[in-house]
Amino acid sequence: MTEAEIQKKLYEDFEREAIPHMDALYNFAFRLTGDSDEADDLVQETYLRAFRFFDKFEQGTNCKAWLFRILKNTFINKYRKDTKEPDKVDYEEVDNYYENIKPSNADSAHLEKDIYDNLLDDEVSEAVNSLPEDFRTVIILCDLEGYTYEEIADFIDIPVGTVRSRLHRARKMLFTRLHKYASDKGYIVKEQK
Amino acid sequence: MNNDLITAYVDNEISDESLLNRIREQLNNDNSLKFDYNVQSFCKRIVSKKVKxxxxxxxxxxxxxSEITPKEISSKKKNNFLLDIFYHPTFSFATAIVIVIAIVLITINRYNFNSVPEIDITNLKPDNMFFQAINNYSAIIKGQLTPQFISDNSKEICNYFSSNGVNYSTIVPEFKEWKLLGAVISEDKGTKLAHHVYVGNNNQIIYVFQVNESYINHFIDLDTELVNYLDSGNCYSKIYNGNLVLFSKIEQNICAVVANDDFNYVKNNFCNLN
Structure with a gap:
């Protein structure tokens, strides 16, 4: 094979294996960065890196997981470096709030309905975007993209048990934010707080 | 019981039957766990339904x-796509073309060359330059049409055109705000035609299709009123699908420009090149 033929084959393999995952990667990048321009740059950088190292990629293995890992690492190395460290969470505060809601809401169906019916799509998106990065990541990958714990563990390189516990906390955190927001807006009556 | 297990239960991640039964039993008796279960499943549901x-x-x-395409890659797929887009049997449209030309010739005597021609985009035929410009642009945006030749150098692009069968002089201007991305050569009725693309700082795509004026209505069609309008030194523009479609005569070439950048900026760039 000539060099040109090798390049052509590499390009065709990449187009077939990697390009179809671009929508999922973009959505993830957008949720990570919260900005469409940064998401554009992040996805572009990810694909250019992936293409550069595509000859090292083992055909037949999980290309999507490989791309997600590149994207996450690119994000950590480049986009997060100059801005901030991963957000610190006062989880105790979240827990206290959560435990305060709990006793009066053993049957939470009406509470969920109040929140669900009243909150707009954008308000829910905003609540998700406001979660600390690690928690936001698992929520997006699990609840929005529908990946299994094993896939998520593979994508972001953490143990399956960590995915589970992070998800548990992430949802509690999301719920307290939605609850607070709905209370402030008056969607939930005071006695339920 | 570890509270995380209720999360795994909600996500269908537990396969052990005995553990599943234990969780179900506890859910019936433990209000606190029931609340956790409801919260976890509620959050899962609300995210999947309300976050786009x-x-x-x-x-x-x-x-x-475009960035990863090897230079001058000539994949079969792309050639077929270009053939699909640019090649159409002449005879199936011959009658329609004759009628269009006849109508244009009849009306041309009454026509004021400085009044903006009305173009009915819905009735354009595939042999029409306007039709091809908007379709090619749409294909570029969808990622279905990528440059055959990648270069950000206008001379290289002009050389590519001339050394690959484009038999007319081409103009590939460079602009401060846009970077040249590359070029495509199409074939219509056995004649090679030149196309090139720019990308803006915010990823705007600007596509240019240029044809020597002598080719118009021989190798590719264009409304005669529009050609006369351009010949009189005017620049024609129309908004289509939120993009600017612009026609301008630059030296001896009729140029179709389709862009999603600031309309005034595009007009300033292409209407003042002569």
Whole structure:
């Protein structure tokens, strides 16, 4: 094979294996960065890196997981470096709030309905975007993209048990934010707080 | 019981039957656990229903594909696509073309060359330059049409055109705000035609299709009123699908420009080149 033929084959393999995952990667990048321009740059950088190292990629293995890992690492190395460290969470505060809601809401169906019916799509998106990065990541990958714990563990390189516990906390955190927001807006009556 | 297990239960991640039964039993007796279960399943539901997935924009796909395409790659797929787009049997449209030309010739005597021609986009035929310009642009945005030759150098692009069968002089201006991305050569009725693409700082895509004026209505069609309007030194523009479609005569070439950048900026760039 000539060099040109090798390049052509590499390009065709990449187009077939990697390009179809671009929508999922973009959505993830957008949720990570919260900005469409940064998401554009992040996805572009990810694909250019992936293409550069595509000859090292083992055909037949999980290309999507490989791309997600590149994207996450690119994000950590480049986009997060100059801005901030991963957000610190006062989880105790979240827990206290959560435990305060709990006793009066053993049957939470009406509470969920109040929140669900009243909150707009954008308000829910905003609540998700406001979660600390690690928690936001698992929520997006699990609840929005529908990946299994094993896939998520593979994508972001953490143990399956960590995915589970992070998800548990992430949802509690999301719920307290939605609850607070709905209370402030008056969607939930005071006695339920 | 570890509270995380209720999360795994909600996500269908537990396969052990005995553990599943234990969780179900406890859910019936433990209100606190029931609350956790409801919260976990509620959050899962609300995120999947109310948070929208955002797909990658078409220009980004197109840009990434252009960046990684090896120079002068001539994949069969792309050639077929170009053939599909640019090659159409002449005879099936011959009658329609004759009628269109006849109508144009009848009306041309009454026509004021400085009044803006009305173009009915819905009735354009595939042999029409306007039709091809808007379709090619749409294909570029969708990532279906990528440059055959990648270069950000106008001389290289002009050389590419001339050394690959484009038999007329081409103009590939460079602009401060846009970077040249590359070029495509199409074939219509056995004649090679030149196309090139720019990308803006914010990923705007600007596509230019240029044809020597002597080719118009021989190798490719264009409304005669429009050609006369351009010949009189005017620049024609129309908004179509949110993009600017602009026609301008630059030296001896009729140029069709389709862009999603600031309309005034595009007009200033292409209407003042002579």
């Amino acid at each position: 997935k955002i797909p990658a924009p078409e220009y980004l796909k197109s840009k990434i594909l």
